Amino acid sequence: MRQFPKILVLVLLISLIGSTLLFLHSTSDYQNVGTLLHSQTNVLSHELQDEPTAKIEEGYIVHTSHCQIPDVDLWHPSILQYVRNNSPSLACSRIATKPPLTYTEDDMLYINKTNSPFYNGSLLFCEYVEIFRPPNNDFKFDLGHKRVVFTEKVLVKKEFIKVYCYSTNNTLMYQNLHAFTPTKPLLRHMKDNLSLRHKRRGYLEQLNVLMVGLDSVSRLNFHRQFPKTLKILRSNLKAYEMYGYNKVRDNTFINLTPMFLGKYVEETDWNETNNEPFDKYKFAWKRFADAGYHTLFAEDAPSIAIWNFEKEGFHHPPADYYLRPFSLAMASTSSMWTNYKHCFGGRLETDITLEYVYNFIKSRQRAPHFAFTFLTRPTYDSVNQNTDQSHAQFLESMIRSRMLENTILIYFSDHGIRRGDILSTYIGKLEERLPTMFISLPDWFARKYPQIAQNLEVNQHRLTTPFDINALLDNVLRFTGIPKHPSANMRSISLFDKVPQDRSCASATIDDHWCTCLQQQPVPVSDKKVIRAAKVLIGKINKKTAAHHKVCARYKLDEITDALQATPTHKLMTFKLSMNDVIGRKEYYGEEAIGRVTMYHVTIRVKPSGGVFQGTVKYDSTTNSYRSSGYISRTNAYGSSSFCVKDHSLKKYCYCKELM
Numbered sequence: 001m002r003q004f005p006k007i008l009v010l011v012l013l014i015s016l017i018g019s020t021l022l023f024l025h026s027t028s029d030y031q032n033v034g035t036l037l038h039s040q041t042n043v044l045s046h047e048l049q050d051e052p053t054a055k056i057e058e059g060y061i062v063h064t065s066h067c068q069i070p071d072v073d074l075w076h077p078s079i080l081q082y083v084r085n086n087s088p089s090l091a092c093s094r095i096a097t098k099p100p101l102t103y104t105e106d107d108m109l110y111i112n113k114t115n116s117p118f119y120n121g122s123l124l125f126c127e128y129v130e131i132f133r134p135p136n137n138d139f140k141f142d143l144g145h146k147r148v149v150f151t152e153k154v155l156v157k158k159e160f161i162k163v164y165c166y167s168t169n170n171t172l173m174y175q176n177l178h179a180f181t182p183t184k185p186l187l188r189h190m191k192d193n194l195s196l197r198h199k200r201r202g203y204l205e206q207l208n209v210l211m212v213g214l215d216s217v218s219r220l221n222f223h224r225q226f227p228k229t230l231k232i233l234r235s236n237l238k239a240y241e242m243y244g245y246n247k248v249r250d251n252t253f254i255n256l257t258p259m260f261l262g263k264y265v266e267e268t269d270w271n272e273t274n275n276e277p278f279d280k281y282k283f284a285w286k287r288f289a290d291a292g293y294h295t296l297f298a299e300d301a302p303s304i305a306i307w308n309f310e311k312e313g314f315h316h317p318p319a320d321y322y323l324r325p326f327s328l329a330m331a332s333t334s335s336m337w338t339n340y341k342h343c344f345g346g347r348l349e350t351d352i353t354l355e356y357v358y359n360f361i362k363s364r365q366r367a368p369h370f371a372f373t374f375l376t377r378p379t380y381d382s383v384n385q386n387t388d389q390s391h392a393q394f395l396e397s398m399i400r401s402r403m404l405e406n407t408i409l410i411y412f413s414d415h416g417i418r419r420g421d422i423l424s425t426y427i428g429k430l431e432e433r434l435p436t437m438f439i440s441l442p443d444w445f446a447r448k449y450p451q452i453a454q455n456l457e458v459n460q461h462r463l464t465t466p467f468d469i470n471a472l473l474d475n476v477l478r479f480t481g482i483p484k485h486p487s488a489n490m491r492s493i494s495l496f497d498k499v500p501q502d503r504s505c506a507s508a509t510i511d512d513h514w515c516t517c518l519q520q521q522p523v524p525v526s527d528k529k530v531i532r533a534a535k536v537l538i539g540k541i542n543k544k545t546a547a548h549h550k551v552c553a554r555y556k557l558d559e560i561t562d563a564l565q566a567t568p569t570h571k572l573m574t575f576k577l578s579m580n581d582v583i584g585r586k587e588y589y590g591e592e593a594i595g596r597v598t599m600y601h602v603t604i605r606v607k608p609s610g611g612v613f614q615g616t617v618k619y620d621s622t623t624n625s626y627r628s629s630g631y632i633s634r635t636n637a638y639g640s641s642s643f644c645v646k647d648h649s650l651k652k653y654c655y656c657k658e659l660m
Contacts, residue, residue: 015381019457020074027492034465052531056461059629062244063543066488066504067463067517068566069244070597071617072427074220077621082383082422087225089351089389090378092172092343100346101174102126106359109163110153119174122168125151131160131177133325136278138313138631141332149286157182160326175343177333177461179326179352181360187294187320188367195292195368205445205479206368209288210361212391213374215252216381218416218431219243225379225386226394232395233411237440240456244463245412245437248510250578252306252414252505255372258471259466262492264509277312285319288370291477296371298323300349302331304376320371321360342378350375350387354394360391361403383417407490408476409440410469412553417448427596428506430570433516437464439472439495443582451483463517465508467492469624513575513587518566518599525560532626533600533617540628541606544653551644552654555606576599595622599629609655612636 036271057063061071075085098118109128116123130144143162148154159182165174199206214222219241222231233239244598247255249264256266260283270276285295297319299305303323307313313324330352336345357373376386398404413435422428439456446453475494486493488500488506505515523530538555545552561649570594573596574589599618605612615632619625644656 009175025307032320055628056243060461061615062461062463062517064462064501064503066502066507066597067262068518068520069463070430070518070599072220072597074223074593075162076622078426079152079153079367079422079427082425083221083224083225084384087384087386090339090342090348090385090387092339092346092348092390100176100358100504101165102176102178102286104156104178104180105128105362107180108153109150109156109161109178111151111165111343113152116202119165119167121171121173123173124166124168124170125149126163126165126174127547128154128156128161128163130158130238131162131325131329132158133317133322136315138308138315138324139328140330143325155181158190161323175333176337177330177627179323179356180361181296181321181356181363183363184320188296191292191294191367193292194290198291202480203478204481207442207445207479208293208361208368209370209473209476210404210407210412211372211410211412212357212394213256213372214379214413214436215374215412216379216417217413217417217436219245219434219436220427220431221383221416222413222436225384227410228392228550229387229395229491231393232399233438234438235396236399236407238443238446239409239411239438239440242437242459242464243434243437243461244515244516245435246463246465246508246510247415247433247435247514248413248465248467249514249581250506251418251581252376253309253311254467254581255414256258256306259469260372262467262470262474266582266585272433273583275312277315278307279314279316279318283318284470286370287474288477289320294321294360294364294367294369295319296321296323296357296369296373298353298371298373300327300353300375301377301380302327303611304380304605306374319357322407323356326356326532348387348390350390350410352376354390358394358397361407362401363401381417381419383420383422389655404440405442405444407442408445409438411438411440411515412436412469412621424593426568426573426593426597429568429575429593431515433514433572434506437469449481456484456495459495459499462501463498463503463505463508463510464493465491465510467508468495469500472496479488490522495582511571512569513571515569515572519569520564520566521602523565525563525565527563529598529619530563530565530602531557532599532605533619534565534602534624536602536617536628537613538606539603540615541632541653545645545650546646548645548650548654552642552650553608553657553660555609555611555655557604558607558610559605560602561612563599566599566601595620597621602637608660609638609641610636611638611655613650 059071060068062069099115100114101115103112108640111126123476127147127149129147134140134142160179163176167173248258249255254265261281289295302324330344357371378385415435416431418432471492475496484497486497488503491509493499505517534557538557542554573592576588576590578587600617603614612635613632617630618627618629638652642651642654643655
């Protein structure tokens with residue numbers, strides 16, 4: 001047999017490789033062909049590449065193999081009657097008729113004598129007494145017997161005080177309460193020793209922690225009602241927003257216990273019958289305290305505080321600096337409250353609480369500290385009430401004073417609004433389950449540990465829960481700088497690590513009625529809504545080539561080869577309320593909410609080209625409208641059928657008329 005020259009064999013081989021590469025180049029989305037059979041059974045699970053910079057699929061805030069959460073309109077028609085745009089931030093300036101007579105700076109208390117004419121009589125002197133917490137009691141406060149008299153200013157060494165000012169005829173003309181964060185020498189010595197011991201264990205980067213919680217604020221409502229704070233978090237602090245942060249239980253207590261303890265309440269010894277105090281549990285603030293951190297715990301609205309409402313609270317102060325005795329004293333001074341109990345002595349209760357946090361951090365910038373504050377009153381029963389100005393000013397002050405340069409900041413909520421007619425809509429139910437969650441790292445930390453920053457970027461669009469925040473706090477406390485590779489079946493995953501893309505509500509232990517991931521199921525290709533969705537998809541393809549209509553054919557539907565629909569779970573859509581936290585916990589269901597959003601993922605063949613395309617179309621039952629959402633992929637080869645256009649992005653869509 002005649003042998004081919006080696007050079008000829010080489011030429012033929014190069015030619016064959018070149019032809020193959022050309023064919024692959026002319027086949028947009030060719031790589032999808034190999035996975036087409038899999039995508040027919042689970043089309044909605046086609047995951048964006050698991051890379052740090054991966055973009056989220058349009059139309060979704062989470063789009064992973066086991067969870068897809070739709071991106072919904074901030075001002076969806078179904079909720080417009082319930083939410084307001086540009087709601088003013090709560091303020092007291094118009095309510096308070098008299099300016100305060102006393103004020104504080106650091107550990108000094110001053111009399112502002114220029115304001116004395118606003119009060120009856122001529123000022124003679126002022127005095128203060130200590131406010132303190134009685135032993136083993138989280139529901140009372142006591143006043144000290146020692147009275148400290150002053151006429152201009154005085155150094156205060158107590159945490160909480162009540163001030164009385166008298167006129168020249170010895171008549172009480174003014175009273176107020178002030179909070180301080182004085183240095184406690186014995187505490188400081190003990191903390192220094194614990195901190196040194198913690199460092200010797202080999203942990204790196206002793207970051208401070210600041211957690212600011214807002215009751216009942218969904219991610220979407222934070223965007224509506226806190227635009228100034230949102231801008232600072234995003235622009236100034238480069239915070240990561242956890243779009244798929246899903247609550248795991250109904251109310252504040254049973255969502256924040258997993259956040260700070262890493263357990264569901266029913267996994268502890270507590271229940272409604274024994275109602276024991278919570279001192280024995282290793283909440284995050286206690287774990288940080290044991291490692292030498294100075295700790296702060298501050299809530300407003302003491303009658304409905306998280307671990308106190310219908311509960312025993314703490315027999316011993318849970319943190320080194322505990323605002324509750326002061327808050328109880330404020331609550332008992334009824335004459336000083338105005339503006340529906342939002343303002344005390346002419347100041348927002350929110351501002352008073354945040355100032356306490358600010359002063360604590362200011363005096364401990366060089367010492368490791370953990371601060372947790374939770375603000376309930378302004379937002380827990382109103383979707384249109386906010387304290388945006390207060391939070392924006394608080395963050396601006398912290399940034400200006402460079403008090404966050406070694407701090408991980410967590411701005412969050414427990415859940416969305418749980419009351420009101422907005423919950424009769426699908427959007428309202430979605431918001432109730434998706435509270436706001438922002439995490440900000442110090443700039444130097446993000447640069448030094450880029451993998452952690454990349455993981456947080458990815459986790460923004462993953463399914464996450466309060467258990468992950470508890471794991472994150474443990475990671476901060478015992479920081480090694482080495483990211484782990486958790487599996488999807490882990491309930492608690494530190495957000496410093498990459499949350500697996502195959503995590504589901506089941507593996508995250510989120511009950512069906514709280515799960516915001518859409519439920520997928522096949523749907524007949526003859527379904528009227530599927531046919532409508534297919535036509536919308538074709539319309540979008542034709543729109544892409546409209547500018548080249550003289551050379552590109554206009555497509556028509558040839559066949560729908562496959563269809564899936566993704567909808568909210570039946571339990572989510574019909575859930576009404578949950579009773580009891582542990583004993584006899586029961587959920588009640590009723591009529592389905594209005595405003596259902598359904599995602600249709602269809603595979604179509606078009607004529608005249610025979611091209612096969614896949615895409616997603618969102619159906620909104622409120623407006624009875626269909627809209628193509630996201631990327632349209634072509635799953636079969638188109639070869640040279642689009643030779644008449646040079647724009648590579650159009651080649652998979654165009655079929656040249658000359659071929660007809």
